[in-house]
Amino acid sequence: MPGPPNAVRRSERARSAILTATTELIHELPYAKLSIEAIAARAGVGKQTIYRWWPSKGAVVFDAMLEQDSGPDGPGLPDTGDIRADLRLLLRGSIAALTEPGVEGFLRAMYVEIQQDSDLGELYRERLLRPQRTAITRRLEAGIQAGQLRPDLDLELTLDLLVGPIQYRWSLGVGGLDDAYADALLEAVMATAM
Amino acid sequence: MPGPPNAVRRSERARSAILTATTELIHELPYAKLSIEAIAARAGVGKQTIYRWWPSKGAVVFDAMLEQDSGPDGPGLPDTGDIRADLRLLLRGSIAALTEPGVEGFLRAMYVEIQQDSDLGELYRERLLRPQRTAITRRLEAGIQAGQLRPDLDLELTLDLLVGPIQYRWSLGVGGLDDAYADALLEAVMATAM
Amino acid sequence: MPGPPNAVRRSERARSAILTATTELIHELPYAKLSIEAIAARAGVGKQTIYRWWPSKGAVVFDAMLEQDSGPDGPGLPDTGDIRADLRLLLRGSIAALTEPGVEGFLRAMYVEIQQDSDLGELYRERLLRPQRTAITRRLEAGIQAGQLRPDLDLELTLDLLVGPIQYRWSLGVGGLDDAYADALLEAVMATAM
Amino acid sequence: MPGPPNAVRRSERARSAILTATTELIHELPYAKLSIEAIAARAGVGKQTIYRWWPSKGAVVFDAMLEQDSGPDGPGLPDTGDIRADLRLLLRGSIAALTEPGVEGFLRAMYVEIQQDSDLGELYRERLLRPQRTAITRRLEAGIQAGQLRPDLDLELTLDLLVGPIQYRWSLGVGGLDDAYADALLEAVMATAM
DNA sequence: TATTAAACGAGACGGTACGTCGGGTCTTCGG
DNA sequence: CCGAAGACCCGACGTACCGTCTCGTTTAATA
Numbered sequence: 001m002p003g004p005p006n007a008v009r010r011s012e013r014a015r016s017a018i019l020t021a022t023t024e025l026i027h028e029l030p031y032a033k034l035s036i037e038a039i040a041a042r043a044g045v046g047k048q049t050i051y052r053w054w055p056s057k058g059a060v061v062f063d064a065m066l067e068q069d070s071g072p073d074g075p076g077l078p079d080t081g082d083i084r085a086d087l088r089l090l091l092r093g094s095i096a097a098l099t100e101p102g103v104e105g106f107l108r109a110m111y112v113e114i115q116q117d118s119d120l121g122e123l124y125r126e127r128l129l130r131p132q133r134t135a136i137t138r139r140l141e142a143g144i145q146a147g148q149l150r151p152d153l154d155l156e157l158t159l160d161l162l163v164g165p166i167q168y169r170w171s172l173g174v175g176g177l178d179d180a181y182a183d184a185l186l187e188a189v190m191a192t193a194m
Numbered sequence: 195m196p197g198p199p200n201a202v203r204r205s206e207r208a209r210s211a212i213l214t215a216t217t218e219l220i221h222e223l224p225y226a227k228l229s230i231e232a233i234a235a236r237a238g239v240g241k242q243t244i245y246r247w248w249p250s251k252g253a254v255v256f257d258a259m260l261e262q263d264s265g266p267d268g269p270g271l272p273d274t275g276d277i278r279a280d281l282r283l284l285l286r287g288s289i290a291a292l293t294e295p296g297v298e299g300f301l302r303a304m305y306v307e308i309q310q311d312s313d314l315g316e317l318y319r320e321r322l323l324r325p326q327r328t329a330i331t332r333r334l335e336a337g338i339q340a341g342q343l344r345p346d347l348d349l350e351l352t353l354d355l356l357v358g359p360i361q362y363r364w365s366l367g368v369g370g371l372d373d374a375y376a377d378a379l380l381e382a383v384m385a386t387a388m
Numbered sequence: 389m390p391g392p393p394n395a396v397r398r399s400e401r402a403r404s405a406i407l408t409a410t411t412e413l414i415h416e417l418p419y420a421k422l423s424i425e426a427i428a429a430r431a432g433v434g435k436q437t438i439y440r441w442w443p444s445k446g447a448v449v450f451d452a453m454l455e456q457d458s459g460p461d462g463p464g465l466p467d468t469g470d471i472r473a474d475l476r477l478l479l480r481g482s483i484a485a486l487t488e489p490g491v492e493g494f495l496r497a498m499y500v501e502i503q504q505d506s507d508l509g510e511l512y513r514e515r516l517l518r519p520q521r522t523a524i525t526r527r528l529e530a531g532i533q534a535g536q537l538r539p540d541l542d543l544e545l546t547l548d549l550l551v552g553p554i555q556y557r558w559s560l561g562v563g564g565l566d567d568a569y570a571d572a573l574l575e576a577v578m579a580t581a582m
Numbered sequence: 583m584p585g586p587p588n589a590v591r592r593s594e595r596a597r598s599a600i601l602t603a604t605t606e607l608i609h610e611l612p613y614a615k616l617s618i619e620a621i622a623a624r625a626g627v628g629k630q631t632i633y634r635w636w637p638s639k640g641a642v643v644f645d646a647m648l649e650q651d652s653g654p655d656g657p658g659l660p661d662t663g664d665i666r667a668d669l670r671l672l673l674r675g676s677i678a679a680l681t682e683p684g685v686e687g688f689l690r691a692m693y694v695e696i697q698q699d700s701d702l703g704e705l706y707r708e709r710l711l712r713p714q715r716t717a718i719t720r721r722l723e724a725g726i727q728a729g730q731l732r733p734d735l736d737l738e739l740t741l742d743l744l745v746g747p748i749q750y751r752w753s754l755g756v757g758g759l760d761d762a763y764a765d766a767l768l769e770a771v772m773a774t775a776m
Numbered sequence: 777t778a779t780t781a782a783a784c785g786a787g788a789c790g791g792t793a794c795g796t797c798g799g800g801t802c803t804t805c806g807g
Numbered sequence: 808c809c810g811a812a813g814a815c816c817c818g819a820c821g822t823a824c825c826g827t828c829t830c831g832t833t834t835a836a837t838a
Contacts, residue, residue, distance in 0.1 A: 009809055032310050035798055046811045051800065108309040113367060115302040116226050119365045120324075129366060136344045157359075157378055164359030171322060171365055172308060173315045176350075177274075184351055203788055229819055240790045244823065335833065391714040396819065397782055397835070420698050424823055434785045495698040502754060506613050507756045517754060545747075545766055546756075550689060553739075559753055560711060562702045564738075564769030572739055580773045591814055617777070617793055628816045633795065 005052050016164035017043040018050060023063035026105045031112060034136045036060075058120045065106040066127065077135045081172030083143035085191060090136065091162060099177065111171055133159055140193075149193050161189045199246050211237040212244060214259035227308060228256075246302045252307030252314045259300040260321065271329045277337035278384060284330065285356060285376035292364045293371065305365055327353055343387050355383045393440050398465060405431040406438060410452035414493045419500060422449075424557045446501030453494040454515065465523045472533035472578060478524065479570035485567065486558045499559055521547055537581050549577045587634050595613035599625040600632055604646035608687045613694060616643075640695030640702045647688040648709065661715045665725035666772060672718065673744060680752045683760065693753055715741055731775050743771045 021042035025034050036057055040047045054060045078086050093109055097103050114121040136159050143149040169177055215236035219228050230251055234241045248254045271281050291297050308315040330353050337343040359379055365373055403515035413422050464476050472521050479565045501507045502509040516575055524547050531537040553573055557565055603624035607616050618639055622629045636642045662669050679685050697705040718741050725731040747767055751759055 006808075011810065014810065036796060036800085044811080046813080047800080048802085048812090049810055053811085057799095072262070111365065112306050112309050114223060115306045120369070121203060125367065129368070154378060154382070157375075157382055160359035160362060160379070161355055161382060163364035165354035167356070168358035168361040171305065171361070173319065174323070175313070181351075183387060184348060185354070185816095188348070188351055188355060188386050192382050200787070203786090205789065208789070218836085225802095231819060238790075240792095241821080242789095242791090243789065246788075297838090395780065399783065402784070418698060423824060424826085428785095433784080434783095434787080435826080436786090436828085437784060440783080492823085499753065500697050501692050503694050504612060506755070507691070513755065516659035542766060542770070545763075545770055548750060548767070549743055549770060552750035553742035554746070555747040555753070556742060556746035559693065561700070561707060561747070562711070569739075572736060573742070576736070576739055576743060576774050580770050588813070589814090593803095596815075618795085619793055624814095626816080628814095628818095629795080630797090631815065632819090634814080659812065 001166060010053065011049075014043070014045050014049050015053070016067075018045055018060065019064040019067045021045075022060055023068060026061065026064065026109060027101065029064060030110045031105065033062075034109075049171055056113075056117060057118065058109070059105065059123070061109050061113070062120065062123060062127075065110065068102070068106070077139045079142055081146065083139070083146070083148040084186070086187055087162065087190075088183065090139075091166065092179050094163070094166055095170075095177045095179070095182055098166070136162070138180055153193055158189060158193055161192070162186070201329070204247065208237070208239050208243050209247070209262075212239055212254065212388075213258040213261045215239075216254055217262060220255065220258065220303060221295065225299065225303045228255075228303075240241075250311060250314065252303070252311055253317070255307070256301050256314060256317060257359045259304065262296070262300070271333045271372055273333060273336055275340065277333070277342040278380065279341070280380050280382075281332060281356065282377065282380055284333075285360065288357070288360055289373070289376055292360070300327060311363065325348075347352075347387055352387055355386070356380070389423065398441065399437075401432050401439050402431070403441070404455075406433055406448065407452040407455045409433075411447055411456060414449065415489065419493065419497045422497075424448075428575070444501075444505060444508065446497070446505055447511070449494065449497050449501070450508065450511060450515075453493065456490070456494070465527045467527060467530055469534065471527070471534065471536040472574070474527060475550065475578075476571065476574055478527075478556065479569050479574055482551070482554055483558075483565045483567070483570055485517060486554070539580055546577060546581055548573070549580070583588070592635065593631075596625070596627050596631050597635070598649075600627055600642065600648040601628075601649045602643055603650060604620070605650060608643065608646065608691060611682065613687065613691045616691075616700075618642075638695075638702065640691070640699055640700060641705070642686065643691050643695070644702065644709075644721070645769060647692065650684070659721045661721060661724055663728065665721070665730040666768065669744065669772075670765065670768055673748065673768055674761050676745070676767055677752075677759045677764055678749055680748070718744070740771060740775055743774070744768070 018039060021039050022034075025038055025042060029038075035056070036047060036050055039045075039057075039060065050060060050141055054063070057191055077090060098107065110120075110124055114124055137155050140149060140153065140155050140158060144151050144153060162185070166177065166182070169175070169181075198272050212233060215233050216228075219232055219236060223232075228251070230241060230244055233239075233254065234244055235250075243344060244254060248257070276279055292301065304318055307374075308318055329350050334343060334347065334352060337348060338345050356379070360371065360376070363369065409427050410422075413426055413430060417426075422445070424435060424438055427433075427445075427448065433567055438448060442451070465478060468474055479480060479580075485494065498508075498512055502512055523542050528537060528541065528546060529545050532541060550573070552568075554565065557563070567575055600621060602656070603621050603704070604616075607620055607624060611620075618629060618632055621627075621639075621642065622632055632642060636645070659672060662668055680689065692702075692706055696706055717739050722731060722735065722737050722740060726733050726735060744767070747765075748759065751763075
């Protein structure tokens with residue numbers, strides 16, 4: 001019986017070669033053409049070495065994405081004291097990230113996998129979505145402290161109002177995602193939040 | 195060179211058997227396990243008959259979904275004269291549809307395909323998304339006429355504020371999608387729209 | 389129930405187009421690539437028109453071959469009065485025919501089909517092989533009459549000795565089939581036959 | 583690019599299962615119905631495992647035939663000192679082999695493939711035909727040494743005279759292949775050879 | 777000459793098998 | 808024991824043809 005692999009003996013060389021190969025292939029191929037076999041070949045690694053450490057292709061892609069950065073916006077969010085300016089940066093930055101080729105491929109891939117693999121969905125929420133949401137929530141709370149937002153503001157809902165429309169347009173390919181959209185969205189949400 | 199098939203001679207029996215089989219299998223299997231081969235076998239049809247009329251599995255699934263109904267909310271939207279009540283129905287109904295087993299499988303499948311197939315994405319937008327958005331826009335315009343909404347309202351943005359957060363939560367599995375969420379979302383948007 | 393087709397109403401145009409197309413394709417393609425579909429397309433004919441009049445691809449090919457000539461040597465055989473000269477012509481002519489591109493493709497095809505389809509084998513024997521053998525037998529009998537061959541000669545066996553080695557070498561690709569071989573073979577057989 | 587497979591790591595279990603399955607199916611089915619798919623299924627093997635090691639169905643069948651025995655007559659030939667007796671055994675044995683169900687299916691299949699695949703034809707000649715012909719030639723040479731045959735005998739031609747008529751009758755289904763035919767043939771050839 | 781039943785061209789259909797790709801497992805060898 | 812290599816069993820892909828079955832449309836015998 002194999003039992004779990006011994007993480008101590010894990011080859012760092014293999015691990016990073018796999019993630020690098022995955023990143024390259026995500027940028028070169030449509031996601032449907034990305035195969036474990038291709039990753040292994042590109043990384044100069046046996047397939048078993050991938051299967052030993054990751055449960056699915058989506059998990060490899062997820063790790064490769066994490067290796068690149070810590071998500072579409074990064075976990076941090078500036079606090080200049082001006083809530084409107086900071087959120088503008090957030091929304092414009094989100095749109096820019098979703099459009100950037102280095103990121104879009106990864107995110108589309110994650111969208112695909114999340115619809116089909118609830119374990120991976122949970123992982124995505126814990127490792128990427130929750131930190132991002134927490135960071136924004138923190139900034140909104142600071143805005144309340146600073147008297148720039150209503151004290152009784154529903155933070156979760158405000159967050160959804162800021163992020164949801166952008167994700168919705170992006171994921172369905174609706175288009176019209178530019179700075180002007182970000183600004184208009186921000187003004188609409190600020191109108192309810194002050 | 196084969197050229198395009200002659201649609202006049204198409205077998206209605208085969209067409210509807212294929213869509214019915216697809217619908218059944220979408221409900222029985224995880225989408226990743228749905229194969230053209232399985233659809234053909236269940237429908238009692240040769241694979242070629244599927245490939246003759248649809249360019250991809252996603253296109254078959256899309257047609258099967260259309261055959262079931264005309265989308266998550268249907269193209270129509272009530273107009274009782276009370277914009278708040280009508281939109282409440284819309285949002286609650288959207289959430290209910292996204293959760294209903296008969297619909298969720300189809301929509302997850304479409305989300306998967308849209309990320310990977312831009313032709314299918316365009317089809318989805320034209321045949322499902324645009325009608326839905328047009329219907330809501332019409333209702334908002336009527337609300338403006340009735341003096342229940344601000345005349346200078348940005349309709350597209352308002353639409354995104356209503357629909358985006360729900361789609362966003364659903365597609366990423368964030369949870370918390372219930373009538374209370376729908377109502378809170380509606381109140382927030384109405385606050386900006388009146 | 390369809391019943392047998394009415395041969396009177398048969399389209400001569402279709403019949404000859406099919407046989408011509410078959411002959412062309414036999415010359416252009418390896419036999420394994422020759423399909424009924426290709427024949428029908430080349431002939432500008434519906435597949436059903438082929439299936440209506442021939443039971444199998446082999447039968448079409450057989451008819452196409454008959455249409456070209458009446459076999460590798462033709463049913464006739466000269467009788468100059470000199471049995472050795474006449475048989476030399478026969479053997480040299482057989483080898484020439486088996487090597488001629490216009491004939492070889494057909495004969496290889498028939499060899500293939502005869503191994504697998506006993507009905508077609510019977511047809512081949514009756515329509516091609518038997519006449520050929522009868523013609524040679526007649527000539528041998530004339531040779532006996534003329535006192536050039538032993539009166540107690542086993543005609544069937546002599547025939548096999550003349551024809552068998554050539555067919556054997558040709559069908560197995562042994563090579564060495566030329567006029568010199570024909571002549572040597574003839575001398576050997578004549579030695580037993582006089 | 584895959585490159586050639588590594589023969590060292592080849593599974594003997596799979597190899598012999600494939601050849602056994604092929605032998606069984608050759609005996610059960612007409613050759614036209616024998617598919618790679620059926621062989622793989624019967625052998626409990628993936629199709630790729632067949633395609634990895636053999637270039638064509640004919641090549642598999644050929645190897646399966648070799649696995650059974652070393653050809654229609656076997657490479658050896660007795661030398662009792664009596665050339666006539668030994669050749670009688672050869673011819674009668676050839677006819678028996680060609681008629682034996684366990685062999686006939688294989689040989690018909692090889693005849694079919696050889697007409698269409700020159701690589702396989704070459705293989706057949708090298709591995710089966712040449713050894714058989716060499717063995718007979720050796721025996722004839724011994725007969726010359728023993729003074730039972732003419733010293734100036736054309737060995738290749740004599741060989742063709744012995745074997746050709748039988749192969750010819752068999753391959754075209756002429757019939758009449760029995761011990762009497764073998765004996766008559768032998769006497770005719772011996773008449774030229776002594 | 778008009779009628780009419782068939783053969784015809786076209787090609788969609790339910791199937792079988794093709795040869796290929798990739799998934800996930802297993803085995804062998806080297807470090 | 809991990810890792811590389813890659814063979815293995817398997818399921819599915821998308822394609823080619825099979826032989827059957829409609830469809831209109833000629834077309835030729837007969838009424």
